[in-house]
Amino acid sequence: MPLFLTILFMGVVTYSIRLGPILFFSQREMPDWLRRMLRYVPTAVLTAIIVPEMLFPGGELALSWMNMRLAAGAAAAFVAWRTHNVLWTIAVGMAVLWVGSWLVG
Amino acid sequence: MSFSPFTARQEFVAGLKAEMPIALGVIPFGLIFGVLALAAGVPPLLALAMSSLVFAGSAQFIGAQLIGAGTPGLVIVLTTFVVNLRHALYSSSLAPQMKHLPRRWQFLLAYLLTDEAYAMTIIRYQQDKRDEANQKHYYFLGTGVLLWTVWQVSTAVGIFLGTQVPPGWQLDFTLALTFIGLVVPTLKDKPHVASAAAAAMVAVLTFSWPYKLGLVAAALSGIFVGVILEQGQRFQAGLSAALLQEEVE
Incomplete structure (x- = not known):
């Protein structure tokens, strides 16, 4: 598939996911099983994206405190838990990552 | 109006x-x-x-x-x-x-x-x-x-x-950090915590799968575990309510 078509279909798929429920479920009730499944989608998908970013920094599993992405992610999770503020979460996470990488490197 | x-x-x-x-x-x-x-x-x-x-x-x-x-x-x-x-x-x-x-x-x-x-x-x-x-x-x-x-x-x-x-700035990590900021507040009960734990575990186990298919597997596992656990809680709640009812009678 040419790259342009791949990107176009990525867009079509994304827009359909965003528009479909607005059009469909404004006319009728959502079935209960679907509502229950959808409730866990953000938690599951976001976690599935985050965890490899933290644990496989160079493509290899790094379960150690010398892995600064793990340390930074843990610090960020703590800030997110206490503040529920995305900007603080990013700021503290990046600060730990930079200072930590500087100390280790 | x-x-x-x-x-x-x-x-x-x-x-x-x-x-x-x-x-x-x-x-x-x-x-x-x-x-x-x-x-x-x-x-x-x-x-x-x-x-x-x-x-x-x-x-x-x-x-x-x-x-x-x-x-x-x-x-x-x-x-x-x-x-x-x-x-x-x-x-x-x-x-x-x-x-x-x-x-x-x-x-x-x-x-x-x-x-x-x-x-x-x-x-x-x-x-x-x-x-x-x-x-x-x-x-x-x-x-x-x-x-x-x-x-x-x-x-x-x-x-x-x-x-x-x-590359030393490692700005790509802001994606993970943004998502940490969004996902942590969703961990408000046991099924959600279990859902995240399952997704995390499967993401690690399937990391070597080609084409990031491990991401798909991890996400689906997380959803599945969350729904099952919530179902279990509901069943337990129903059961204890029924038992309580019996005791009262």
């Missing part, structure tokens, strides 16, 4: 203001997307097209990585579907309060429905559930327009700066 205490203009400005901190956090991620897309071999014009056609940071980021790895288009589109499936939840949770809007508003706001716009919009929508009695779709529009503008400009700057951003 409107019963809203706020005019369309006030709602729009309030949306812009509320979205400001999150939009700031998106800038480094937009820059790094531009840089990464070029590094993955996506031509500058197509990288720009991706930001306006797809307009979904995580899917674009993962898409660029997959393109760089020479992944078949069909697999990239499937991964995009799974990664963006969470938007169906956002969309359906807003649907009841959007049904009175004209079609053109529904089509426009759907295009602007990202994690970051939803995070602010849902707070405003939960404050006031009356449908036709207000102008709060302008609030949604404000959050979406700001985020859209910041995303287009920052990815464009990233594309034109090309490789000027030093």
Whole structure:
């Protein structure tokens, strides 16, 4: 598939996911099983994206405190838990990552 | 006619203001997307097209990585579907309060429905559930327009700066950090914690799978575990209620 078509279909798929429920479920009730499944989608998908970013920094599993992405992610999770503020979460996470990488490197 | 205490203009400005901190956090991620897309071999014009056609940071980021790895288009589109499936939840949770809007508003706001716009919009929508009695779709529009503008400009700057951003800054990690900020508040009960734990475990076990298919497996496992555990809790609650009833009798 040419790259342009791949990107176009990525867009079509994304827009359909965003528009479909607005059009469909404004006319009728959502079935209960679907509502229950959808409730866990953000938690599951976001976690599935985050965890490899933290644990496989160079493509290899790094379960150690010398892995600064793990340390930074843990610090960020703590800030997110206490503040529920995305900007603080990013700021503290990046600060730990930079200072930590500087100390280790 | 409107019963809203706020005019369309006030709602729009309030949306812009509320979205400001999150939009700031998106800038480094937009820059790094531009840089990464070029590094993955996506031509500058197509990288720009991706930001306006797809307009979904995580899917674009993962898409660029997959393109760089020479992944078949069909697999990239499937991964995009799974990664963006969470938007169906956002969309359906807003649907009841959007049904009175004209079609053109529904089509426009759907295009602007990202994690970051939803995070602010849902707070405003939960404050006031009356449908036709207000102008709060302008609030949604404000959050979406700001985020859209910041995303287009920052990815464009990233594309034109090309490789000027030093890799030592590790700006790509702002994606994971943004998502940590969004996911931690969702861990409010046992099924959600278990869902995250299952997704995390499967993501580690399947990391070596080709084409990021491990991501798909991890996401589906997380959803499955969450639903099953919630079902179990419901069953237990029903059982203990029934036992209590018997004791009373």
